[in-house]
Amino acid sequence: MSWALKVEGLGRVYGEEGPRSLTGTGPEHGTSVSPVTGAVVAAWDVGFEVEPGEALGVVGESGSGKSTVMRCVAGDERPSRGSAYLRAYDDGATDVLALDDGARRRLRVDRVAVVYQDPAAGLDLDTSAGGNIAERLTAAGARNFGRIRDRAAELLELTEVPLSRMDDPVRTFSGGMRQRVQIAKALANRPPVLLLDEPTTGLDASVAAGVLDLLRNLLERLGVAAVVVSHDFGVIEMLTRRVMVMQHGRVVETGLTDQLLEDPQHPYSQRLVAAARG
Amino acid sequence: MNVLEIRGLVKSFTLHTIDGRTVGALHGVDLDVAAGEHVALAGSSGAGKSSLLRCVYRTYVPTSGRVLLRTSSGAVVDLAALPDAQVADLRGRELGYVSQFLRAEPRRAVLDVVARAGVARGMDPDAARDAAAGALRRLGIDERLWAMHTTVLSGGQKQRVNLAAGTISPPRLLLLDEPVSALDPVNREAVLSMIADLTGAGVAVLSVFHDLDAIERLATRVVVLEGGRVAAEGAPGAVLRDSRLNLEVAR
Numbered sequence: 001m002s003w004a005l006k007v008e009g010l011g012r013v014y015g016e017e018g019p020r021s022l023t024g025t026g027p028e029h030g031t032s033v034s035p036v037t038g039a040v041v042a043a044w045d046v047g048f049e050v051e052p053g054e055a056l057g058v059v060g061e062s063g064s065g066k067s068t069v070m071r072c073v074a075g076d077e078r079p080s081r082g083s084a085y086l087r088a089y090d091d092g093a094t095d096v097l098a099l100d101d102g103a104r105r106r107l108r109v110d111r112v113a114v115v116y117q118d119p120a121a122g123l124d125l126d127t128s129a130g131g132n133i134a135e136r137l138t139a140a141g142a143r144n145f146g147r148i149r150d151r152a153a154e155l156l157e158l159t160e161v162p163l164s165r166m167d168d169p170v171r172t173f174s175g176g177m178r179q180r181v182q183i184a185k186a187l188a189n190r191p192p193v194l195l196l197d198e199p200t201t202g203l204d205a206s207v208a209a210g211v212l213d214l215l216r217n218l219l220e221r222l223g224v225a226a227v228v229v230s231h232d233f234g235v236i237e238m239l240t241r242r243v244m245v246m247q248h249g250r251v252v253e254t255g256l257t258d259q260l261l262e263d264p265q266h267p268y269s270q271r272l273v274a275a276a277r278g
Numbered sequence: 279m280n281v282l283e284i285r286g287l288v289k290s291f292t293l294h295t296i297d298g299r300t301v302g303a304l305h306g307v308d309l310d311v312a313a314g315e316h317v318a319l320a321g322s323s324g325a326g327k328s329s330l331l332r333c334v335y336r337t338y339v340p341t342s343g344r345v346l347l348r349t350s351s352g353a354v355v356d357l358a359a360l361p362d363a364q365v366a367d368l369r370g371r372e373l374g375y376v377s378q379f380l381r382a383e384p385r386r387a388v389l390d391v392v393a394r395a396g397v398a399r400g401m402d403p404d405a406a407r408d409a410a411a412g413a414l415r416r417l418g419i420d421e422r423l424w425a426m427h428t429t430v431l432s433g434g435q436k437q438r439v440n441l442a443a444g445t446i447s448p449p450r451l452l453l454l455d456e457p458v459s460a461l462d463p464v465n466r467e468a469v470l471s472m473i474a475d476l477t478g479a480g481v482a483v484l485s486v487f488h489d490l491d492a493i494e495r496l497a498t499r500v501v502v503l504e505g506g507r508v509a510a511e512g513a514p515g516a517v518l519r520d521s522r523l524n525l526e527v528a529r
Contacts, residue, residue, distance in 0.1 A: 051363060213385055220394070238383070241366045256336060256362050263338045267294035274295050 003049035003087065004225035005073070005112075005193045010046040010082030010097075012068050015039025017080045025248065027268060032065070032249040041249045042068040046082070048227075048244055048254070052192065055219055055226040057240035057257060059233070059272065065249040066229045070197050072097070073227070074114045075104040086111055088192045109139045110189035117198035119178035122185065125171040129156060129181045132170060136188040155184040159214060176207035180214065187218070194219075194226045200235055212238060233276040237261065245269045279348065281451050281482035282311040282334065287343035287358070289326075289333050289506075303329040305506040306343070309484075311451065316473075316483040318497035318514070320490075325503040327486040331453045333358070334484065335375045336365045347372065350450055370399045374449030376441050378456035388431070388439055389414065389424040395443035406446065413442035416472065418465050433460040441469060448476055454485035458492060470496060494518055 013021055021039035025032050032041045043065040050056045058066040072079040075096075083095035088111045096107060108114070116122045123132050133152040134142075142148050153163055159180040170178055179199065186194060199215060200208035216238055219226055228239050236243055236257060243260050245253040245268065253266040261277075264270045289304040304326045311317045319327040332338040334345055336357055345357040349372050357365060357373075369375075383391060389410055396406030414424060417438040423431065428439060437460050445452065454473065458466045474496055477483050487493050493500060493514055500517040502510040510517055 049363070054363070054366070209385065242362050254362065255339070256366060258337050259339060259362075262332070263291070265292075265339060270294045 002051070003085075003092075004052045005050045005087075005227070006085045006092065007049075007069075007073060008047045008083050008085075010069060010072055010084070011044045011080045012042045012065075012072055012077065013039050013044075013080045014042060026250045027247045027252050030248070032063070043072070043079075043246075043249045046246075046251055048251075050193070050225040050227060052087075052225050053223040054242070055228055055240040057236040057243035058227060058229045058246060059231065059236055059243060059260075060246035061231065061272070063248075064246040066246050067197060068249075069246070070114075070195055070227065070229050074112065074195050075108060076114075086193060109136065110191055112193045112195065113186035113189075113191040114195045114197065115179075115182055115186050115199050117201050119170070119175070119182045122182040123170050123178065125178075126169055128167045128169055129161060129173070129184075130166040132181060133185050133188050136185050140189045151188070152184075155188060156181070158187070158218070159184040160210075174207070175203050176211055179203065179211050183211075183214065183218070187222070190222075192224055194224045196226060196228045196230075196239075198230055198232075199228070201230070201232065215239060233261065233273070245272065280310045280312050281348055282309070282484065283344075283346040283348075284309040284330075284334070285344045285346070287330070287333060287345060288341045289329055289338055290341050303506055304333065307503070307506070307508055309501055309508065311482045311484050313450075313482050314477060314480045315498045316477045316485065316496050317499045317501055318485050318487060318493040319503055320493060320500055320517070321503035321509070326506040327503055328455055329506075330503070331375070331455050331484065331486060334451075335369070335373060335453055336360075336362075337375075347451060370395070370449065371447065372450045373453070374444045374451070375453045376444035376455065376457050378437060378459050379440075384429060385427055387425050388419065388428055391428055391439060392442045392446055396446040399447040401447055409446050410442065413446055414439070416468065417442055418468050434462065434465060437461060438465065438469065441472070445472065445476060448479060448481050451482045451484065452476060454483060454487075456486055456488060458487065458489060466492075490518055 016037040016039045021034040021037045022041060024035040025041040046069050048056060060066045071077040073084055079097055084097045085092040086096055089096055130152045133155055134148045137148050137151060156163060156166060161177060161180050170181055200211050230236055240257050243255060243257045244251050247268045253269045261273055264273045285308055287304050287307040290300050290302045292300045321327055329338060333340045340358040343358060346354050347357050348354050392410035392413060393406040396409055397403055419435060419438055441457055458469050461469060470492060497514045500514045501508055502517060
């Protein structure tokens with residue numbers, strides 16, 4: 001099957017961006033900080049494809065560059081180099097990373113949605129659950145009040161948020177419930193690509209399990225292409241079928257998720273899996 | 279025409295977290311399985327039987343050699359070198375794997391686990407639920423358990439749920455790793471007869487059984503592995519007679 005999202009040669013350097021900054025960085029040097037320029041090579045030469053109905057995991061420790069990749073693809077940050085293509089935008093013929101800021105923001109309305117670890121990053125906490133979703137719907141051109149409310153209710157039902165809470169400010173919601181509202185908002189305009197950045201990190205174990213079950217069911221049913229960034233192998237194992245391991249800004253291994261867990265190839269992957277499995 | 283042709287398969291593990299040493303599991307295995315054929319792998323523990331199945335399913339990355347699968351469309355692909363996404367697409371419909379352990383998905387009902395496997399292979403959701411119910415019934419899983427989470431099941435129940443999920447829509451090549459190890463005689467019988475029916479329906483089966491009686495009953499051919507190499511091969515009766523003593527002594 002053909003990809004819904006394709007990323008090629010993505011790089012993000014904080015500081016001097018020239019080749020001098022790359023020397024001496026990466027897994028074989030044990031650092032992403034350039035010994036020459038002091039620049040941080042947060043991500044370099046990262047590429048992947050995701051098919052509709054498939055979830056790709058991105059794992060690595062803090063500072064491995066996994067969230068940087070996510071933010072660059074989402075448009076929260078401008079990469080130093082690289083390109084990204086969406087099947088749903090110009091049939092994949094245009095590098096969306098090269099679009100101007102306005103065009104990039106519009107992609108976030110209905111082509112690429114993001115669910116952040118912190119619900120406050122994806123929601124206005126002082127607005128109601130229904131209002132947060134309505135904002136995303138009106139951004140896509142919805143104008144009919146009744147239809148907007150119906151769709152918001154439908155999305156809250158989909159994400160198992162009690163409809164009686166629809167008009168309450170999100171600030172009054174528990175952490176798990178806020179995350180469900182964020183997911184409902186992300187799905188509002190049926191985006192073909194969904195980016196999940198540590199979607200259950202920071203929640204209590206039982207609450208995290210509920211959100212994880214919800215995401216699993218949604219990914220199975222909706223046929224979206226998803227990228228799941230997480231340091232938690234339990235999350236990766238449950239949601240993804242393929243995985244990419246990052247260390248010091250570089251991809252050190254890609255594989256099937258069960259293969260990575262049973263037969264990791266790279267020394268760093270073996271260390272990560274051994275640490276997670278105990 | 280063979281469904282599976284393995285040529286010169288080598289698998290070794292490099293243990294970076296210990297001292298970087300390399301441990302060999304398979305040292306150049308050649309093996310064929312045709313449609314409607316059941317090839318059983320025999321040999322003592324550590325001979326490489328499970329490693330071979332895992333290399334075919336790509337849970338293990340083959341170190342070298344070829345694992346050629348002729349898919350139902352007639353195309354021949356090398357599973358040892360195929361891109362991950364394509365292997366993932368082949369799993370299920372073309373390539374089934376049933377291990378002795380159910381990787382129990384947390385918080386998911388028994389019937390859902392099996393029906394979902396059918397949906398993943400392109401079955402209509404209602405048809406998948408019906409087929410799942412039929413398979414669970416045939417394998418003797420009490421209907422009262424169907425709505426429960428798989429984590430509460432016994433080892434033998436998990437094993438049967440696993441088999442029901444792995445065979446709900448029969449794959450072209452079925453890999454079986456000890457599918458009856460935890461079963462009582464009645465349930466063991468139900469599982470063995472189901473496997474025999476699959477072979478009869480044209481599925482190519484590559485299996486590992488510790489149980490020599492099961493091999494004798496189901497296999498059309500036996501391949502004996504020793505130290506990661508093929509040591510003997512032939513009709514079950516003859517091979518098992520020759521190696522039965524060795525195998526049982528080794529155990």
